[in-house]
Amino acid sequence: MSDFVIDSRLVADTYPVTELPLCQLRLMDDARYPWLVLIPRRANAIEVFDLSEADQQQLWREATRLGQALKTHAGGDKLNIASLGNMVAQLHVHVIVRREGDAAWPGPVWGHSQAIAYDKDSLAATKDRVLALAGGLSLRA
Numbered sequence: 001m002s003d004f005v006i007d008s009r010l011v012a013d014t015y016p017v018t019e020l021p022l023c024q025l026r027l028m029d030d031a032r033y034p035w036l037v038l039i040p041r042r043a044n045a046i047e048v049f050d051l052s053e054a055d056q057q058q059l060w061r062e063a064t065r066l067g068q069a070l071k072t073h074a075g076g077d078k079l080n081i082a083s084l085g086n087m088v089a090q091l092h093v094h095v096i097v098r099r100e101g102d103a104a105w106p107g108p109v110w111g112h113s114q115a116i117a118y119d120k121d122s123l124a125a126t127k128d129r130v131l132a133l134a135g136g137l138s139l140r141a
Contacts (some may be wrong), residue, residue, distance in 0.1 A: 003043035007090040010039060015123065017130050021139050022058040023093075025066070027127060030115035034074040034097040036130065038062055045091040048083065054141075059093065062139055067095045069133045075099075084110070 006024065014026035014037050022042075028035035040051060040059055048056055067079045076097035083093045096109060104112035118126060 004041045005043075006039055007088050007092075009088050010037065010090065010092060015118075015127060017127050018134055020062050020134065022055055023062050025062075025130070025134060027118075027123075027130060028094075028096075028115075029117050030109075031118045031122060031126075032103050032116050033109055034070050034076065035109070036066060036070065036095040038066070038093040038095065040091055042091075046085065046089050047091065050091065058139075058141065061141070063093050063095055065137045065139060066134060067097075069137060070095065070130075071097045073129070073133055080109075 010026065014028050017025045017027055017036075019025070019041075020038070023038040023040050026037045026039065028037055038059065040055060042051060042055065045051055048059070051059060063081050067081055070076075071079045074097045077100045078098040080096040080098055081093060082096075083091065085091065098105060098109075100106075103109075
């Protein structure tokens with residue numbers, strides 16, 4: 001794990017929230033959507049199959065449990081979990097709560113329109129809420 005480095009584009013577009021058993025949990029800097037990013041702390045992981053089977057199970061556990069809690073908390077209509085990697089090859093998983101009528105509904109959020117950055121106060125409050133949600137989950141096997 002000592003060789004693990006987060007791609008500079010992920011660093012630029014997200015804020016760190018906490019460390020989970022496998023992933024670093026980050027918040028996407030787009031206040032329009034409840035949008036988390038999970039980055040497995042494994043060097044050179046590009047595809048899910050680059051992870052061990054145990055890590056693959058842990059990644060899914062973290063994504064689904066966080067997603068369920070975030071969807072409930074945010075009152076969303078649909079949970080999107082995706083790992084694309086076309087722009088940033090480093091393995092990362094987007095966990096996004098969608099609402100009917102949101103800015104991109106029903107299409108994808110990627111490339112839809114200009115992101116709305118968090119202001120200082122809403123960023124702090126959102127990070128605190130996400131941290132509280134993550135802290136209340138059982139994320140270990």
